[in-house]
Amino acid sequence: MENxxxxxxxxxxxxxxxxxxxxxxxxxxxxxxMDIEVSIILQSEAVLxxxxxxxxxxxxxxxxxxxxxxDTYLSAGNKLYLCGPCVKARKMENDIIDGAVIxxxxxxxxxxxxxxxxxxx
Numbered sequence: 001m002e003n004x005x006x007x008x009x010x011x012x013x014x015x016x017x018x019x020x021x022x023x024x025x026x027x028x029x030x031x032x033x034m035d036i037e038v039s040i041i042l043q044s045e046a047v048l049x050x051x052x053x054x055x056x057x058x059x060x061x062x063x064x065x066x067x068x069x070x071d072t073y074l075s076a077g078n079k080l081y082l083c084g085p086c087v088k089a090r091k092m093e094n095d096i097i098d099g100a101v102i103x104x105x106x107x108x109x110x111x112x113x114x115x116x117x118x119x120x121x
Contacts, residue, residue, distance in 0.1 A: 006037040008115040010108075011046035018060040020121045021049060025069035027119070032076055039111045040073065041103075043083040050080050050100035051092050074099040081107060 009024035028038040042049055049055050049070070058066035074080070080100040087093055087102050096102070112118050 004035065004037045006039070006115045007031050008039045008041065008111050008118045010041045010043060010118065010120040011049070012044040013121060014045045014048045014054070015058060016045055018058050018066070019063075021046065021058060022060050022063045022066050022069060024119065024121045025066065025073055026063060028078075029069060029072050032073070032078075038073075038078065039081065039115070040078070041081045041083070041108055041111060042100075043086055047082045047086040047090060047092070050082055050087075050096045051090075052095050052097055081111065083108075 007028070009028055011021060011024050013020040015021070024040060028040055031038050049058075049066070055066045055070055063069075070080075074097075078099070080097075081103045082096065082100055084102050084104050087096070093102065
Protein backbone atom coordinates (compact mmCIF):
# COMPACT_ATOMS: atom_id res chain seq x y z
CA MET A 1 0.00 0.00 0.00
CA GLU A 2 1.33 3.40 -1.00
CA ASN A 3 1.61 6.05 1.71
CA UNK A 4 -0.50 9.13 0.99
CA UNK A 5 0.82 12.61 1.53
CA UNK A 6 -0.50 14.19 4.72
CA UNK A 7 -1.07 17.73 5.99
CA UNK A 8 -1.95 18.65 9.58
CA UNK A 9 -3.77 21.87 10.45
CA UNK A 10 -3.61 23.16 14.03
CA UNK A 11 -6.27 25.73 14.95
CA UNK A 12 -6.19 28.03 17.97
CA UNK A 13 -9.00 30.40 16.97
CA UNK A 14 -12.78 30.24 17.19
CA UNK A 15 -15.39 33.00 17.23
CA UNK A 16 -12.61 35.36 18.35
CA UNK A 17 -11.27 35.23 14.76
CA UNK A 18 -13.75 33.62 12.33
CA UNK A 19 -11.50 34.00 9.30
CA UNK A 20 -8.66 32.07 10.96
CA UNK A 21 -11.15 29.44 12.15
CA UNK A 22 -12.55 28.95 8.64
CA UNK A 23 -9.43 28.98 6.44
CA UNK A 24 -7.94 25.68 7.71
CA UNK A 25 -11.19 23.86 6.91
CA UNK A 26 -11.18 25.37 3.40
CA UNK A 27 -7.59 24.18 2.93
CA UNK A 28 -8.24 20.74 4.43
CA UNK A 29 -11.25 20.17 2.19
CA UNK A 30 -9.22 21.30 -0.82
CA UNK A 31 -6.41 18.91 0.10
CA UNK A 32 -8.93 16.07 0.48
CA UNK A 33 -10.15 16.79 -3.07
CA MET A 34 -6.53 16.26 -4.16
CA ASP A 35 -6.48 12.87 -2.36
CA ILE A 36 -4.19 14.19 0.39
CA GLU A 37 -4.75 12.86 3.91
CA VAL A 38 -5.55 15.62 6.40
CA SER A 39 -5.88 16.00 10.15
CA ILE A 40 -7.23 18.95 12.10
CA ILE A 41 -6.16 19.57 15.69
CA LEU A 42 -8.07 22.09 17.81
CA GLN A 43 -6.27 23.79 20.70
CA SER A 44 -6.96 26.73 23.00
CA GLU A 45 -10.05 28.75 21.95
CA ALA A 46 -10.52 26.52 18.89
CA VAL A 47 -11.73 23.52 20.92
CA LEU A 48 -15.02 25.40 21.26
CA UNK A 49 -15.60 24.74 17.54
CA UNK A 50 -16.30 21.13 18.53
CA UNK A 51 -18.88 22.09 21.16
CA UNK A 52 -22.40 21.19 20.04
CA UNK A 53 -24.07 24.21 18.42
CA UNK A 54 -21.07 26.54 18.77
CA UNK A 55 -20.01 26.65 15.10
CA UNK A 56 -23.54 27.11 13.73
CA UNK A 57 -23.28 30.88 13.21
CA UNK A 58 -19.58 31.34 12.41
CA UNK A 59 -19.24 33.00 9.02
CA UNK A 60 -16.80 35.28 7.23
CA UNK A 61 -17.32 37.14 3.97
CA UNK A 62 -16.02 35.25 0.95
CA UNK A 63 -16.19 31.80 2.56
CA UNK A 64 -18.78 29.09 3.07
CA UNK A 65 -20.14 28.99 6.63
CA UNK A 66 -17.86 27.14 9.03
CA UNK A 67 -20.54 24.56 9.88
CA UNK A 68 -20.80 23.55 6.20
CA UNK A 69 -17.01 23.24 5.91
CA UNK A 70 -16.81 21.19 9.11
CA ASP A 71 -19.59 18.89 7.89
CA THR A 72 -17.70 18.28 4.64
CA TYR A 73 -14.50 17.47 6.55
CA LEU A 74 -16.21 15.16 9.04
CA SER A 75 -18.46 13.41 6.50
CA ALA A 76 -15.31 12.12 4.77
CA GLY A 77 -14.55 10.12 7.92
CA ASN A 78 -12.00 12.54 9.35
CA LYS A 79 -11.72 13.34 13.05
CA LEU A 80 -11.25 16.60 14.91
CA TYR A 81 -8.55 16.06 17.51
CA LEU A 82 -9.16 18.17 20.62
CA CYS A 83 -6.56 19.24 23.17
CA GLY A 84 -7.54 17.38 26.34
CA PRO A 85 -6.54 20.06 28.87
CA CYS A 86 -8.20 22.75 26.71
CA VAL A 87 -11.48 20.81 26.66
CA LYS A 88 -11.31 20.14 30.39
CA ALA A 89 -10.65 23.83 31.17
CA ARG A 90 -13.84 24.70 29.30
CA LYS A 91 -15.83 21.91 30.99
CA MET A 92 -17.16 20.62 27.67
CA GLU A 93 -16.11 16.95 27.81
CA ASN A 94 -19.71 15.75 27.53
CA ASP A 95 -20.84 18.31 24.96
CA ILE A 96 -18.74 17.63 21.85
CA ILE A 97 -19.90 16.90 18.31
CA ASP A 98 -19.68 13.51 16.60
CA GLY A 99 -16.27 13.07 15.02
CA ALA A 100 -14.43 14.99 17.74
CA VAL A 101 -11.88 13.05 19.79
CA ILE A 102 -10.19 14.31 22.95
CA UNK A 103 -6.45 13.58 22.78
CA UNK A 104 -3.22 14.20 24.64
CA UNK A 105 0.20 15.47 23.65
CA UNK A 106 1.38 12.10 22.29
CA UNK A 107 -1.35 12.03 19.62
CA UNK A 108 -0.55 15.59 18.57
CA UNK A 109 3.14 14.66 18.25
CA UNK A 110 2.25 11.51 16.31
CA UNK A 111 0.08 13.47 13.86
CA UNK A 112 2.77 16.12 13.33
CA UNK A 113 5.55 13.58 12.81
CA UNK A 114 3.49 11.64 10.26
CA UNK A 115 2.75 14.74 8.15
CA UNK A 116 4.64 16.30 5.28
CA UNK A 117 3.51 19.75 6.47
CA UNK A 118 1.94 21.29 9.59
CA UNK A 119 0.11 24.63 9.42
CA UNK A 120 -1.00 26.59 12.48
CA UNK A 121 -3.83 29.13 12.53
